[in-house]
Amino acid sequence: MxxxxxxxxxxxxxxxxxxxxxxxxxxxxxxxxxxxxxxxxxxxxxxxxxxxxxxxxxxxxxxxxxxxxxxxxxxxxxxxxxxxxxxxxxxxxxxxxxxxxxxxxxxxxxxxxxxxxxxxxxxxxxxxxxxxxxxxxxxxxxxxxxxxxxxxxxxxxxxxxxxxxxxxxxxxxxxxxxxxxxxxxxxxxxxxxxxxxxxxxxxxxxxxxxxxxxxxxxxxxxxxxTKNQLTVDEAKKGWKLLWDGETTNGWKGAKLDKFPEQGWEIKDGVLSVLSSGGGEARNGGDIVTTELYGDFELSLDFKVTPGANSGIKYYVDTEINKGEGSSIGLEYQILDDDLHPDAKLGNHEGSRTVSSLYDLIKADVNKPINPVGEWNTAYISSKNNHVEHWLNGVKVLEYERKSDDYRKLVSESKYAKWNKFGELDKGQILLQDHGDLVSFKNIKIRAFNN
Known part of the structure; x- marks a missing residue:
């Protein structure tokens, strides 16, 4: 056996x-x-x-x-x-x-x-x-x-x-x-x-x-x-989707009563401003939120193409400069620093580089930027006039809106011609059409005292 x-x-x-x-x-x-x-x-x-x-x-x-x-x-x-x-x-x-x-x-x-x-x-x-x-x-x-x-x-x-x-x-x-x-x-x-x-x-x-x-x-x-959705903790902390990943709800053209019919594309959960073939020409123009925001935290992912230029503006007033191409507001710059000439320009040298406060304050030179073609995360916080710009989880600049130092910077810039530039108590959030292909996703906001 x-x-x-x-x-x-x-x-x-x-x-x-x-x-x-x-x-x-x-x-x-x-x-x-x-x-x-x-x-x-x-x-x-x-x-x-x-x-x-x-x-x-x-x-x-x-x-x-x-x-x-x-x-x-x-x-x-x-x-x-x-x-x-x-x-x-x-x-x-x-x-x-x-x-x-x-x-x-x-x-x-x-x-x-x-x-x-x-x-x-x-x-x-x-x-x-x-x-x-x-x-x-x-x-x-x-x-x-x-x-x-x-x-x-x-x-x-x-x-x-x-x-x-x-x-x-x-x-x-x-x-x-x-x-x-x-x-x-x-x-x-x-x-x-x-x-x-x-x-x-x-x-x-x-x-x-x-x-x-x-x-x-x-x-x-x-x-x-998680793409274009709130995480468990974000929902608990009061964050909201600023873009739902599928429709144009909550957004319109900065100079229009509705969303632009051309120049912007929604595909596979990505919102892209399309290239208009170079130069300053635009297809669809800037888009803005239909809601106004005072104190807020804003987070979004962006991706640029070679040589691209765009921006995230906040405290935007679409009525100012209405007859011209761009709406006025404070701008978190989006740029290919290596190829776009704006990186070497600005009222203060370097103040037009990626994540800078456009034309006013230069972002930290040691900022952690991912290569062209990869996603980066922008974060803007504005609370009680204290403003911070972050890039990929790292703070790259901060300033006090409405302060004497801030007003001095404005007085020395191209914004000096607008009275109390960037000092609105509430304004719109804007994504810029600068004629280049730039993409966005995961656009979220947490608003305070609105």
């Missing part, structure tokens, strides 16, 4: 198909070779073939980070977490000196043993906050095992991120923000009243980077799409 069992087992193994999945181990089970630490000073050690992260007081979030960056991949790993902790797996994340002094930022697949049970949801660390939660996925919430090993599968392919917890589909996210970055194991900071020395343990960390689509799995979950 024993001989028969052995022969049967041998034949069974011989006939089993060989697993040719091209997994690569990210952790050798013995050392932290291929990893380095960023952020805080939590302790990372290797014990019994696993990585152990241990909390310490008085330090920010800590990240054990891969030396390599990854774009498209499938990642699997197992972890065990103390019930009192919060943690996560960073993917497509980065650390740049210009961004919050090197703070790690990017997608985080949450590890959440709390009653909230959002494990395997996707959080945008140090940027936009929650992108997908598990509020509408009770099966995934129930799949987490307290005080036991849990298994994650994470697929990041193109603009799509999918996660599974213990084999249960958890999230399906479509987001275009970041295409590549490192992978990190997070030990979250702890409050003073929390116990130091609590642990989270990771093991069996492996990745596929070759022919990734071949090994991708289907998910029954409806995707969460």
């Amino acid at each position: 024993l001989l028969l069992f052995s022969v049967t087992l041998f034949l069974s193994c011989k006939n089993s198909p060989e697993d040719t999945t091209p997994w690569v181990n990210l952790f050798d089970g013995k050392s932290l070779e291929g990893w380095h630490q960023l952020g805080g000073e939590a302790k990372y050690t290797v014990k019994d073939g696993a990585i152990v992260g241990t909390t310490v007081h008085n330090t920010p979030n800590s990240f054990l980070t891969t030396d390599k960056s990854y774009s498209d991949f499938i990642l699997e790993l197992s972890f065990k977490v103390d019930p009192s902790m919060n943690s996560g797996i960073q993917i497509r994340s980065n650390s740049f000196p210009h961004y919050k002094e090197g703070r790690v930022h990017g997608y985080q697949v949450e590890i959440d043993p709390s009653e909230r049970a959002w494990s395997a949801g996707v959080y945008d660390e140090a940027r936009r906050g929650w992108l997908t939660t598990l509020d509408n996925n009770p099966e995934a919430q129930k799949a987490f095992k307290q005080n036991d090993w849990n298994h994650y599968r994470i697929e990041a392919i193109g603009d799509t991120i999918k996660t599974w917890i213990n084999g249960v589909p958890a999230t399906h996210l479509i987001d275009e923000k970041t295409a590549s970055g490192f992978i990190s194991l997070q030990v979250h900071s702890i409050k003073p009243d929390m116990t130091e020395g609590t642990e989270i343990i990771w093991k069996d960390i492996k990745i596929i980077t070759d022919n990734v689509a071949k090994y991708a799995q289907k998910t029954p979950l409806k995707p969460t799409i």
Whole structure:
């Protein structure tokens, strides 16, 4: 009988198909070779073939980070977490000196043993906050095992991120923000009243980077799409879509009673002002919001073509200069600094470069601009006359509207001929047609005291 069992087992193994999945181990089970630490000073050690992260007081979030960056991949790993902790797996994340002094930022697949049970949801660390939660996925919430090993599968392919917890589909996210970055194991900071020395343990960390689509799995979950939509945290904080991604609702021509019939295009969730063939000629003209705004925060993504010029104007009065081509207002400049001659012009040298306050204040020369053809994020904040321009998460200038210094700058500029230029209490937001192809998406606003 024993001989028969052995022969049967041998034949069974011989006939089993060989697993040719091209997994690569990210952790050798013995050392932290291929990893380095960023952020805080939590302790990372290797014990019994696993990585152990241990909390310490008085330090920010800590990240054990891969030396390599990854774009498209499938990642699997197992972890065990103390019930009192919060943690996560960073993917497509980065650390740049210009961004919050090197703070790690990017997608985080949450590890959440709390009653909230959002494990395997996707959080945008140090940027936009929650992108997908598990509020509408009770099966995934129930799949987490307290005080036991849990298994994650994470697929990041193109603009799509999918996660599974213990084999249960958890999230399906479509987001275009970041295409590549490192992978990190997070030990979250702890409050003073929390116990130091609590642990989270990771093991069996492996990745596929070759022919990734071949090994991708289907998910029954409806995707969460962030393009031209509010994130979970934006909605909670009072942000509104300024453009819905599909129609011209809320916008009109700056010199018209309706949206221009030509010169602007809406396609695949992108709003573009079309090229008119060079020079100062315009096809459709500037467009403005139908609403007026006082104090506000504005965020949008923009993309320029070679040599292009455009701008975002605020506190716009379309009645001033009505007989001429352009509406008057403060302008966040959009420009290809390398090819457009305006980059070397301006009342103050450099005050017409990208993200500058056009013709008045030059943006920081160390601003983090992405290349022509790639998306950049502009952010403008105006509260109690304190105005800031940001580019890709970095503040590049600030000023006090209506102040003596501001008025002196205006008096020395081409705007001097307009009384109290840029001092409206409320005005429209404007996207400029300067005759060049420039695209916009994710246009959002948070208004105050309007």
